[in-house]
Amino acid sequence: MIKVTRFAPSPTGTLHIGGVRTALFNFVYSKQQKGKFLIRIEDTDAERSTREFEENILKGLADMGIVPDETPVRQSERSDLYQNAIGQIMDSGQAYYCDCSKERLDEMRSKQQASGLKPQYDGKCRNLNLDKSEKSVLRLKTPQTGELIFHDLVRGEVIFQNSELDDLILVRSDGSPTYHFCNVIDDHDQGVTNVIRGEDHLSNTPRQIHIQQALKLPSLEYAHLPMVLGQDKKRLSKRNAVTSLQDYFDQGYLQSSMINMLARLGWSKGDKEIFYIDDLISDFRIQEVQKAGAIFDPAKLDWINNNHIAALSFAEFKSQLLPFLNSQNIDLDSKENGDEILQAMRTSKPTLAGIAEDLRPYFFDVDGYDEKAEKKFLVGSEKALEFIQRKLNGLETWDEPSIDSALADTQAALDLPTPKLNQPIRIAMTGSTQSPSLGLTLSLFGKEESNARIQNALDHLKASSS
Ligand code: GLU
Numbered sequence: 478m479i480k481v482t483r484f485a486p487s488p489t490g491t492l493h494i495g496g497v498r499t500a501l502f503n504f505v506y507s508k509q510q511k512g513k514f515l516i517r518i519e520d521t522d523a524e525r526s527t528r529e530f531e532e533n534i535l536k537g538l539a540d541m542g543i544v545p546d547e548t549p550v551r552q553s554e555r556s557d558l559y560q561n562a563i564g565q566i567m568d569s570g571q572a573y574y575c576d577c578s579k580e581r582l583d584e585m586r587s588k589q590q591a592s593g594l595k596p597q598y599d600g601k602c603r604n605l606n607l608d609k610s611e612k613s614v615l616r617l618k619t620p621q622t623g624e625l626i627f628h629d630l631v632r633g634e635v636i637f638q639n640s641e642l643d644d645l646i647l648v649r650s651d652g653s654p655t656y657h658f659c660n661v662i663d664d665h666d667q668g669v670t671n672v673i674r675g676e677d678h679l680s681n682t683p684r685q686i687h688i689q690q691a692l693k694l695p696s697l698e699y700a701h702l703p704m705v706l707g708q709d710k711k712r713l714s715k716r717n718a719v720t721s722l723q724d725y726f727d728q729g730y731l732q733s734s735m736i737n738m739l740a741r742l743g744w745s746k747g748d749k750e751i752f753y754i755d756d757l758i759s760d761f762r763i764q765e766v767q768k769a770g771a772i773f774d775p776a777k778l779d780w781i782n783n784n785h786i787a788a789l790s791f792a793e794f795k796s797q798l799l800p801f802l803n804s805q806n807i808d809l810d811s812k813e814n815g816d817e818i819l820q821a822m823r824t825s826k827p828t829l830a831g832i833a834e835d836l837r838p839y840f841f842d843v844d845g846y847d848e849k850a851e852k853k854f855l856v857g858s859e860k861a862l863e864f865i866q867r868k869l870n871g872l873e874t875w876d877e878p879s880i881d882s883a884l885a886d887t888q889a890a891l892d893l894p895t896p897k898l899n900q901p902i903r904i905a906m907t908g909s910t911q912s913p914s915l916g917l918t919l920s921l922f923g924k925e926e927s928n929a930r931i932q933n934a935l936d937h938l939k940a941s942s943s
Contacts, residue, residue, distance in 0.1 A: 480512030482671045484538075484545075485660070487519045488530035492537035493720040494773065495675065495705040495713055498739040502702060502766075503673045504543045505740075508758045515667055516549040521659055523553070537722045541732055542754065550667070552659050559654040562662045562692070563615065563647070571691035572647060574613040575602035597643035615648035617688060625683040630671075630700035631766045637683040645684050657681060661688045664697060673700045673763070700763050703743045706770040713773055725778075729801055729829025731789075734782040743771040751784055779827035786832075787824055795819060801833035807840045818921050821913050838907035839921065843930065846937070847909040850900070854910065858901035859938055861891060865902060866931045875924045881916040905934035 482503040486496055500516075507514035516538070520526035535549065566572045575598075577585075586596040598616070607613060620639045629635050647658040654662075660681075664672065672682075679701045689696060707717025714720065725735055737752045744766050746752075752760070786794065795809075798819065802809060809815040818839045825835040846855060868883040888898050899915050906927065912918040919927050 480510035480671055481669045482507040482673055483515040483517050483669050485517040485519050486534050489525040492534045492722045497722050498742050500538055500543050501739050505757045505761050506763055513546045515547055516545040518549055518551045520551055520553045569691050571618050572615050574607040574609050575616050576610055576613040612650050614646045614650050616644040617647055619644050619687050630763045657684050661685050665694045671698045676701045676704050704770045705742050706772045718773055730782050731785045734785040737781050738778045743767050783824055783827045798829050801829045805833045821917055843908040846904055850904050850910045854900035855904050861898050862901055862931050862935055877916040877920045880919045905931045
């Protein structure tokens with residue numbers, strides 16, 4: 478039988494990291510099984526669901542390459558299906574109308590809580606055979622004894638006591654079906670075979686299986702994924718992490734890096750850290766997903782992104798970087814050796830936004846020196862700067878080896894430790910102490926520009942000391 482998975486987001490917020498991880502695992506599993514991956518928009522909560530959130534979710538998934546095999550469906554457009562199913566569950570004798578008032582239910586719950594019991598419906602209307610009325614809800618006759626056991630591909634055998642589950646509501650008094658009911662009907666109607674979702678849904682599963690059983694629907698395979706946690710080991714939220722996928726793209730984390738990082742949230746393969754989507758499709762094993770919460774580590778994502786950026790072809794790197802250069806107003810063509818500069822700075826920062834920012838000094842004049850760096854290295858470096866300026870001006874060939882030997886000669890002549898010579902030059906060239914190797918940096922700027930920037934630093938030192 479062909480395996481069918483689905484991602485079923487409720488469009489009540491933007492696409493977040495935990496959701497993308499669930500979607501990715503569903504996608505990868507279906508591809509690996511040569512099955513089908515579907516998306517279902519669970520928008521029955523009309524007050525909180527919006528089309529904007531739906532669009533954000535679908536666009537985010539598409540940006541990740543997580544594309545469904547069929548057009549997504551919306552629960553809000555499937556009420557005929559649910560109405561039909563309500564008729565079927567009535568006919569099965571496994572559901573009943575309940576007209577308990579809110580006041581009665583509130584009082585019942587408070588009494589249960591006061592005596593230390595779990596609040597749940599006491600089944601008052603279960604055997605009353607009530608007719609449907611304006612204020613009645615439809616409830617499932619959940620078995621009152623015994624156990625519900627299911628096999629979870631991640632967690633193994635999961636057991637729930639039926640006595641812990643009350644007669645859940647299937648249809649509200651206004652006639653609208655509830656989340657659990659729609660979820661079960663849809664999974665069946667769409668031919669879903671595998672439900673892969675967050676562990677927060679684990680306690681919903683026995684309830685949904687009871688609905689399936691009442692309707693004599695075939696059972697499904699389940700896999701409940703561990704929660705994604707922040708560095709503080711609490712559930713990932715805006716409070717402990719950047720959770721919106723778009724925010725990561727805006728920083729210049731590559732799509733492939735996000736896939737790599739998300740795949741590692743709850744799954745691993747030996748020591749292997751770098752994965753692309755095709756590796757996942759061949760290597761991923763749902764049974765190997767861990768049970769314990771998976772911690773999202775931003776430093777690890779940086780490391781992964783650095784690796785993915787380094788592995789891009791130069792042409793691909795350039796095209797991915799272009800929008801970030803544009804937002805820094807950097808015109809690559811304004812420099813003859815623009816490509817060389819880009820290549821040299823390719824791993825300067827873990828994100829494309831960071832790299833583009835670091836490229837600014839190569840395309841614009843230095844508009845100020847980093848305050849700390851100035852105090853620590855620039856102040857008092859006049860002699861070193863003048864010396865190297867003369868040396869560099871005297872070079873006949875302007876390339877990395879000649880510059881490196883001019884630097885070495887200067888260091889020896891002035892008897893300076895490396896940072897005392899190199900850092901002031903770096904600051905003069907870029908405004909900060911960050912740059913690739915100094916010989917390379919100077920070679921990229923050219924002789925004239927290097928000379929001018931060292932002169933500017935000298936002028937600045939003179940002006941600030943007078
Ligand atoms: N709509 C549910 C949610 O967004 C998912 C339900 C499911 O995967 O079964 O959490």
